[in-house]
Amino acid sequence: MEEQKSVRRFHFLGVLLGVSIDNLGTFVSTAMIGSAYFAGNSIDPNDLSAVYANTGLLWILLIVGLFWTFLGGFVAAKVARRAEVFNASIIGVIAAAIGFDSMLTSHEVPLWYELLGFIVIIPVSLLGGYLALRRKQTR
Template sequence: MKSNDIQIIAILLGFVVNLVGTYLTSGLLILVYFNAKGISLDNSKDVIYSDNFILSLLIFSGLAWSMLGGYICARTAKKSHYFNAATIGIIGIAMSSYSYVMGDPSPSWYKTIALTCEIPITLLGVKLAMAKNSGHQ
């Protein structure tokens, strides 16, 4: 691996898409869910971390954005697609791990899925991008 194999712009673009998409979608899902259930946002943390349905929606949407981040990274990077996209997954795992160490009250099943699926899902995005690239050549 050479230093010029690292595609900083592709990594940043994929990471920003992942992060911004995850946060926006999470916020919207929580607002819609709470509104539909008639739940006040004042006690949102208590409700979110005790409701497996909303947690499942949040983990699914977050992983979908991770896959899209990997896809965009691979489509943007000129080489070393898997390495560059895996970097996004590693950054995501580092951020999640820091959050968990600092006392994130998420249930252990949520943390386990987030930590174990981040890199494989991101790499699935790369695989989809590579399949699309090979289909257009």
């Protein structure tokens, strides 16, 4: 029985919490940043092209979104307490799949933003897993 348990790598609750943190954190942060941006500028909230034309705002949104992916990977690894990097990687793969879908369906978002996010999202989630693993090993 013990031998079978050590082979299990996937931790459902860890991944579920990690994905939830990533998606909910990104959604709430984006909504707050977007609200502040629209409140401070006299533009139509329905005109998303103004948001996509603001490179500085896109960088902020990208960094904040990647922070939540990092945290999601970290939480997935901490909760799993086994195969930390593997469970954290699942957060990045799910986020990359969502980003890939966005690339195919949303043509207003600048390509550089979509590609950069797509390229770095899995390494960022892995970083969260590595940090959790390192913290576990130092204890």
